Amino acid sequence: MIKVYIYNVTNADEFLNNGTKPIVDELGPYVYVQKWEKKNLTFNSNGTVTFLPEKIYHFDESLSAGSEDDVVVVPNIPMLSATSQSKHAARFLRLAMASIMDILKIKPFVEVSVGQLLWGYEDPLLKLAKDVVPKEQKLPYEEFGLMYNKNATTRDTITLFTGADDITMHGLIDTFNGMHKLPHYTEERCNDITASDGSIFPPHLTKNSTIHIFDKDLCRKLPLVFEKEVIGSNDVPAYRYTPPKNVFASVEENPDNMCFCPQGPPCAPSGFFNVSLCQYDSPILLSFPHFYLANDSYRTAVEGISPPDEEKHKFFIDVQPLMGTSMRAKARIQINLAVSQVVDIKQVATFPDIIFPIMWFEEGLDGLPEEMTGLMKLGISVPPVAHAALSGILLAVGAILLIVAIWRLVRGANRLSSLQLAPGHVGQSTNKNKDNGLGGMPKY
Structure with a gap:
């Protein structure tokens, strides 16, 4: 299930x-029920x-706060992306862009x-780009939508390790669209995509384990660390993993993030992650909802956003540690547009430098079916039960054998006593025979 919340701008003209x-x-929320399926499975000889992953979304109006037909006012992402990218271009190009936008009547909202x-709408800039941009630079779509082309079987090909050769690699990505790593960053560790797709993880996780998930829209693999123990349905125990609080920290606060800033400085401010390299250079910054873990000045730059609530806006996954199975998940991400003021383009000349929130979503799983968690409970509890039962049986058998051994020992001792008594009795008879004379005949 995915819940979508949209920031509707109510004073665009005044702004x-x-x-x-x-x-x-x-x-919001605008709620969509998801159906996940892995299509065209092929098992390879290398384990x-x-x-092909397929996600089908069905709008559930009964769970939603409105209709898909609700009208909203939001920043014009294609336009503002183009103007922001032109900030350092030649001035005549910016003036030409302003003229084109005048002709096409394109506005910032x-x-x-x-x-x-x-899911997509026809955008005049994208339509124009289709005709004038060189073939090798054309975008792979003609419409714009935040989830455009995601409601179907994707063209992405994912190869996962089955764990047959190495159980510690179970469920981790080997290649994505034929690539073993991303091409974007300056260090191998930042390009690495050896991570889960979020559905299953290697087994035998501990509280010291760091798990990772990869999604192409995140433009990186995201680490998650142990937070606490939780109990799922059917009393199945799980570990809750969440991103470290410095995962989106600035390079000043977390120098390890420097390799995620190949074009900087300046780099994304603390609390944000720049995904422009995966979004055709559009200045898209990801954050947690309501600017959770970011400086509060970004939230207060826009009126109408309540302070972040960790329980409502935190990203987490609950995993059964013995099996590595995801039991509950809330992947919460906010999409923001980093707008740059460009004074030569009159349509945005008054648009200040601002990180403008567009929407946030919560994608995840509320829990597994009772039948599945019942089997999981059986799977994690049978070995200890079997061990206890076997120990009991062995103890009982041992006790019986001990009793039999003692009984046989006592019986053997009694027999030995009988054998020792017999020679003494014979000796006494011999003495009597001596008294009676030869041949046992009476002596007169």
């Missing part, structure tokens, strides 16, 4: 014309399996339905 603080109204924002 652009008067420089007032933008005001947003958080709408891996290759498949768009009014679209929730369904269009998520």
